[in-house]
Amino acid sequence: MSDLLKTVLQVGSAVAALASVGLGVWLGVKWAPPRSRVNARPVLLGMAALALALLVLGNWMGLVWTPSEREMGDVYRIIYVHVPAMWMAMLALVVNFACCVGYLLKTSWKTDALAEATAEVGLLFGTYGLVLGAIWGKPTWGTYWDWDPRLTAMAIMLVTYVAYMALRRFVEDPEKRAVWSSVVGIISFVNLPIVWFSVKWWRSLHQVQSTPKTVDPDMTLALRVNAWASLILLTLFLLHRYRTALATREAEVALPEALPTDVPGPNRASEVA
């Protein structure tokens, strides 16, 4: 691959992903709220096509184009999915933290809905990344799992966000739910910097973060293409989940008294019989 093509890829993938994030924000404002009249179909399809194209390209680069690693051989190639997944999880959870603080400072169902969306999607990417990491650990470390600081901190973080989601399901009053879950979200966020710095603060099995200095340029490029592709996917997932959350919230807040009362009727009797 020529240097020019590499530069085009480097810049092109970044521009494509950042433009998609911009479009995602625009759709979040204009299209996600209930009863919006914006036709998002062409933009969404375009973003999905872009994500798919970058994913195919990134996977080809990761699996075929990049050389194998000096010590690990081909096993290292899992880096191209493990690292982007973890980055996206961290990004989503940072947004979640911002939403949790934002909701308490200025009450808004939109902030609450986005908090719900980011926690779920962040948990999804985090779990995916953790499983990929375990799969990577077996051939390199010799074990799927060990209680080293990084792995332990990450596991605790995932558990706290599962708790966050469980809390959201348990509390029926939307306002109480929003306030309580914001508190849990803020406290849970403590873990994120701990996960990030765990490899620097303490001895662990997991190595410290790589930088472009410690990774060959071609590998860095392939990793970036995959990460940008993941960012578009993250945007799409968040957009979808945010829209659903907004619709749910509206249904809850608009109809608190209109829910059917629990009267034992003939229907119920026939169900039992």
Next chain:
Amino acid sequence: MTQQTRNRLIAVVSLLVAGAGLALVAFGNIGENLVYYWRPSEMVAQGEKAYGPTIRLGGQVQPGSIQWNEQHTTLHFRVMDDEQPGAAAVLVRTTEVPPQMFRERIGVVVEGTFDKSQVFEGSRLMVNHSNEYRAPKTDEDVKKMFEEMQKQEATTAAARTP
């Protein structure tokens, strides 16, 4: 107090709690009490306190110390603190199958027990990788790697023959 004021108060309190928790972990020297592994020198310095319980020993594999006993399928090697000459080293014996990347100078974490015979009985052998990712550069590199491997084979073979 309006609901908004109450919520803001909650925000400030939870941010303070979160910040305090983070500060405790970051600056509370938790790492000094909760160590993932001991280096050989630290383990030896513990003296008899290190005998018995299952602990983790971490360090680098000393060059030339790997011995593979085919008959008893046991692996012997020494774990050293670092590459400095005269660094503390502890002999490890294990029947575990070493991970593919196991070789001289690589970082290892061994779980097992230590006793007064000064041999660390490893029940789990793990290898860690640095944060460097490099392509095998040239034919020259591959040749050097191969030669080193042969040299290592020769030393272990020599160690095997009584």
